[in-house]
Amino acid sequence: MNFIENLFSKYPQEKTIRWFKQICLAEAVSWFFLFSAMIWIRTDPEDIFPIVYISTIGSIHGLFFTLYLIFVPAIRKIYAWDDEDFVFALMSAFFPFATIWVDKKLARFDRE
Numbered sequence: 001m002n003f004i005e006n007l008f009s010k011y012p013q014e015k016t017i018r019w020f021k022q023i024c025l026a027e028a029v030s031w032f033f034l035f036s037a038m039i040w041i042r043t044d045p046e047d048i049f050p051i052v053y054i055s056t057i058g059s060i061h062g063l064f065f066t067l068y069l070i071f072v073p074a075i076r077k078i079y080a081w082d083d084e085d086f087v088f089a090l091m092s093a094f095f096p097f098a099t100i101w102v103d104k105k106l107a108r109f110d111r112e
Helices: 002-008 013-043 048-079 083-094 098-106
Strands: none
Touching: 002 048, 013 048, 013 098, 048 083, 083 098
């Protein structure tokens, strides 16, 4: 974890929080497009366009998924999450649109 802490210590907390919120939204939106690509490839498996679309969107979603997982430990330190909140934030990466919930409900300073 020292590597991640050293990486994010160069930036102010406000900037890290803003990046995390943008990544949460981008991960959820990219999942929506990935889901549409999965439907498209099932309806038209012989065409080249669905294959290119799912490859492109899958790579983009993978990027945002990885960025989300990299940012969660830094955000845990900023918001002083306990272990339960941290595990919940990690698990939310695997469920559709759950990263938006983490952004809106868990990533706040005024939580009790």
